[in-house]
Amino acid sequence: xxxxxxxxxxxxxxxxxxxxxxxxxxxxxxxxxxxxxxxxxxxxxxxxxxxxxxxxxxxxxxxxxxxxxxxxxxxxxxxxxxxxxxxxxxxxxxxxxxxxxxxxxxxxxxxxxxxxxxxxxxxxxxxxxxxxxxxxxxxxxxxxxxxxxxxxxxxxxxxxxxxxxxxxxxxxxxxxxxxxxxxxxxxxxxxxxxxxxxxxxxxxxxxxxxxxxxxxxxxxxxxxxxxxxxxxxxxxxxxxxxxxxxxxxxxxxxxxxxxxxxxxxxxxxxxxxxxxxxxxxxxxxxxxxxxxxxxxxxxxxxxxxxxxxxxxxxxxxxxxxxxxxxxxxxxxxxxx
Numbered sequence: 001x002x003x004x005x006x007x008x009x010x011x012x013x014x015x016x017x018x019x020x021x022x023x024x025x026x027x028x029x030x031x032x033x034x035x036x037x038x039x040x041x042x043x044x045x046x047x048x049x050x051x052x053x054x055x056x057x058x059x060x061x062x063x064x065x066x067x068x069x070x071x072x073x074x075x076x077x078x079x080x081x082x083x084x085x086x087x088x089x090x091x092x093x094x095x096x097x098x099x100x101x102x103x104x105x106x107x108x109x110x111x112x113x114x115x116x117x118x119x120x121x122x123x124x125x126x127x128x129x130x131x132x133x134x135x136x137x138x139x140x141x142x143x144x145x146x147x148x149x150x151x152x153x154x155x156x157x158x159x160x161x162x163x164x165x166x167x168x169x170x171x172x173x174x175x176x177x178x179x180x181x182x183x184x185x186x187x188x189x190x191x192x193x194x195x196x197x198x199x200x201x202x203x204x205x206x207x208x209x210x211x212x213x214x215x216x217x218x219x220x221x222x223x224x225x226x227x228x229x230x231x232x233x234x235x236x237x238x239x240x241x242x243x244x245x246x247x248x249x250x251x252x253x254x255x256x257x258x259x260x261x262x263x264x265x266x267x268x269x270x271x272x273x274x275x276x277x278x279x280x281x282x283x284x285x286x287x288x289x290x291x292x293x294x295x296x297x298x299x300x301x302x303x304x305x306x307x308x309x310x311x312x313x314x315x316x317x318x319x320x321x322x323x324x325x326x327x328x329x330x331x332x333x334x335x336x
């Protein structure tokens with residue numbers, strides 16, 4: 001059976017789709033699973049060895065120069081890649097008109113099915129017009145978390161129940177274990193994923209400083225990544241008031257993934273790299289300052305502590321306790 005997943009973005013959403021792949025493989029071990037994803041995230045999807053073929057799409061870039069010769073050439077190449085195989089099942093788990101159009105463009109095998117969401121979840125960007133290209137529309141609960149939503153869509157279309165643990169199956173390449181970028185410390189380190197595109201999702205500046213003081217007392221250095229000029233400026237201001245923090249250079253995606261995957265402690269707001277750390281089951285504190293926790297909280301491991309909620313930012317005291325809990329577990333595992 002050939003299966004195609006259309007989930008083009010964003011970073012955290014792509015990660016939250018990974019357990020769907022593991023579920024399908026567990027019930028259909030011989031299935032070929034391909035994935036359409038934004039070009040910037042292909043290296044992330046490549047970490048899942050169960051995905052056979054990755055088909056990059058460049059919707060974000062193409063929109064900037066829609067009618068250029070280069071865009072037309074690249075789009076034609078994309079269509080050829082999309083039609084290379086006939087698919088028995090095509091999933092659109094994003095629920096947008098643009099992703100359902102991509103689903104419709106792919107080549108369907110005889111008696112094949114195009115499967116998507118029948119409805120929105122609370123606060124999602126779901127577009128009802130996306131259903132016009134479905135042969136099967138799967139209804140989900142209004143408060144179905146992102147990971148479970150994708151798993152349910154696959155299960156109902158393929159005739160099995162959602163069972164077993166959440167398995168992201170992210171595997172860093174063998175050579176990555178031997179790489180040591182210049183920014184990577186030799187000792188255990190913490191990461192603060194402090195940046196978010198939405199200011200409302202950010203945690204107060206002074207709170208980060210107080211948690212840094214707690215970690216400094218425990219002798220743990222802190223690395224501060226950034227993804228924009230504004231985030232870099234914030235990181236530099238934080239580092240100036242932290243005795244144990246260092247601002248990183250701008251990292252390409254896979255180095256940022258490595259940063260999360262090797263961290264001994266991650267404290268981060270509701271953003272893609274925080275969710276990647278949780279997917280690797282790193283000791284992670286997820287901070288929900290102005291977004292609903294039920295959507296993306298990591299509930300698959302006791303290594304993940306979720307704090308705050310929409311309209312209720314976590315307190316510095318709550319985070320300090322969570323740091324002590326996770327560091328205590330880390331110390332016990334080191335002794336063992």
